[in-house]
Structure formats: C-alpha cells, structure tokens
Amino acid sequence: MPSYDPRSFYTFLKKGILEWEQTASPLPSQRFLVNAMVNGTRPESAGAIVELGPGVGVMTSALLRRMRPDAQLYTIEIDGPLHEELLRHVSDPRLVAILGSAEHTGTLAAEHGLDGKADAVLSSLGLSLIPPEVRHRILESAARVLGPHGVFVQFGYVHTKYFVYSRARGYERFDYFGTLQRYFSRVERQPVPLNVPPAYVYVCRP
Numbered sequence: 001m002p003s004y005d006p007r008s009f010y011t012f013l014k015k016g017i018l019e020w021e022q023t024a025s026p027l028p029s030q031r032f033l034v035n036a037m038v039n040g041t042r043p044e045s046a047g048a049i050v051e052l053g054p055g056v057g058v059m060t061s062a063l064l065r066r067m068r069p070d071a072q073l074y075t076i077e078i079d080g081p082l083h084e085e086l087l088r089h090v091s092d093p094r095l096v097a098i099l100g101s102a103e104h105t106g107t108l109a110a111e112h113g114l115d116g117k118a119d120a121v122l123s124s125l126g127l128s129l130i131p132p133e134v135r136h137r138i139l140e141s142a143a144r145v146l147g148p149h150g151v152f153v154q155f156g157y158v159h160t161k162y163f164v165y166s167r168a169r170g171y172e173r174f175d176y177f178g179t180l181q182r183y184f185s186r187v188e189r190q191p192v193p194l195n196v197p198p199a200y201v202y203v204c205r206p
Helices: 006-018 031-041 058-066 080-089 102-111 132-145 176-181
Strands: 048-052 072-077 095-099 118-123 146-157 164-166 170-172 186-192 199-205
Touching (some): 031 058, 031 118, 031 146, 031 186, 031 199, 058 072, 072 102, 118 132, 132 146, 132 176, 176 186, 176 199
Parallel strands (some): 048 118, 072 095, 118 146
C-alpha cells in the first residue's frame, strides 16, 4: 500500500464519510490503482503534469518518484484541509500545489507557472458524482490544457456502471467510457480488480 501517515489517512477517511460526493471513496487509492494510473501518464518523459484531486498526496508522491528532475507537477485540489495535508505530507521543489477548482485547470496552471501545454493530466476526481455541468467544464478544461501528444488518465470504480448514489440525483448509472469519448479521440480501459473497490483506469488521448 502507498505510504501515508495516520493523520493523512484519518483526514481522507473523514472526508470520505462526511463528504462522499467530493471524494467518492472513504479510502485513498491502493498501490495497484496508483501504479496503473502513474504508468498511464508516462512520467519519465513528461516535462509538465497536472494532477486533479490529489487528496493527501498518494498519487502525487508516486508521480514525483518517477518524474524527471527538471519536470513540474501542478496539483489542483478544491478542498482546503486536503490541500493542507498534501502540503504537509509532500515536500518537493517540483511540486506546485494549487487550491482551486478543476473547472479552471488551464487558467490555474498558467497562473502558477505552466508555460504552454501539459504532457499529462492525471485525475482522481469522482466524475460519476460530480454534477453534469461541472463535470463538463472539468473535462473540457483538462482536454484544452493537454498538448497534441498528451494523455489524460482517469480512474472509475467498476460499480458505477451499475449504480451510483448521489444525494442530489438519487440512484443512477454512469458510463465513464462513453463520457470520456466525448472529449478525447482515443480511450483505452484497463481493469484494476485488486483495488478496493475494484476500478478501471482510462487512458485518453486528444
């Protein structure tokens, strides 16, 4: 399992229980999912990566371990306490941690130093629980910030194909594959059955 300290774990667990529609899970991602997500971004060859919804930094740390010394990682987190935990837990000169909404990915990254386009965007956002109009703005912004050979990597839990519960919309299904195809020309899916809960990783290209 990826390394995170008890305080970070408790912060995420509390958010996962009390603000389910924001985190979409009470547990940080396990190593199986982290590895699949990070592999999809090709961090060794990337000069700039944007991470959406870093939480307490589980995937952030894994990305930084494999990124080039001259690369930059821009994280965008909407939740203040999770953002503070990330800053406390991850210290690296290549990390640019931003507090804000992924609806404004391109603008926020540019304001904090991104010059040009990103080579990869890694998203841990619970897209199935995000209101449709907000989800559209997030995916549109993520697609725009990518370079022509960039990659967008997103995970989704297997059960969302059959049911998702939202306080605002009740029970429904969510089609990650079909949704992502509206924003990217090529979408590939990889199962990660050993994660809890089981997930798919979607690797998307412009």
